[in-house]
Amino acid sequence: MKFLIDRCVGRRLAHWLRNEGHDVLEALTLGSDPGDQALLELAESENRVLITIDTDFGKLVYLHGVPHSGLIRLPDLSVEQRIALVSEIIRRHYSALENRAIVTITGSRIRISQPPAN
Numbered sequence: 001m002k003f004l005i006d007r008c009v010g011r012r013l014a015h016w017l018r019n020e021g022h023d024v025l026e027a028l029t030l031g032s033d034p035g036d037q038a039l040l041e042l043a044e045s046e047n048r049v050l051i052t053i054d055t056d057f058g059k060l061v062y063l064h065g066v067p068h069s070g071l072i073r074l075p076d077l078s079v080e081q082r083i084a085l086v087s088e089i090i091r092r093h094y095s096a097l098e099n100r101a102i103v104t105i106t107g108s109r110i111r112i113s114q115p116p117a118n
Contacts, residue, residue: 001090001097004043006052007033012079013051013086020090023048037066044069049097051086061102070097073104085110 002023005014017024025048027039034042036056043050049070050057058073060066072089074082089103093112097103102113 001094002046002048004039004046004048004050006039006050006054008053009051009074009082010079013082016083017086020087036060037064040066040068040071058102058104068100068102070100071102072097073102075105075107 003014003017003025005011005017005024005026007027011026011028014024014026025046027033030042036054037060040050040057040060042048044067047069049072050068051072051074053074053076055073057068057071061068061071072086074085077085085105089105089110090097093101093103093110096112099114104111104113
């Protein structure tokens, strides 16, 4: 699976995903911050699931109809907890991610939403 890791998520998650065999692009490697919409558009153009902590991406998708290739919205937790959550999401919801799902984690709840029609 292909991922784009937002700056706020951290490099260790990106490293872990690479070690698991995934194709990972880190926003940190893109130079100065291009902004949320540009990141979402880049992820969509390269068929990457965007992983972030930022809530603004959901607003861009749901309120402004910005196209995407899937989104994982993690809570602001330790890196170890983020890795465990992403591991669980990939293991349990791989096909939903392939179908451009939006995954939001709040507390101990994982919510899977289908993307809005573009």
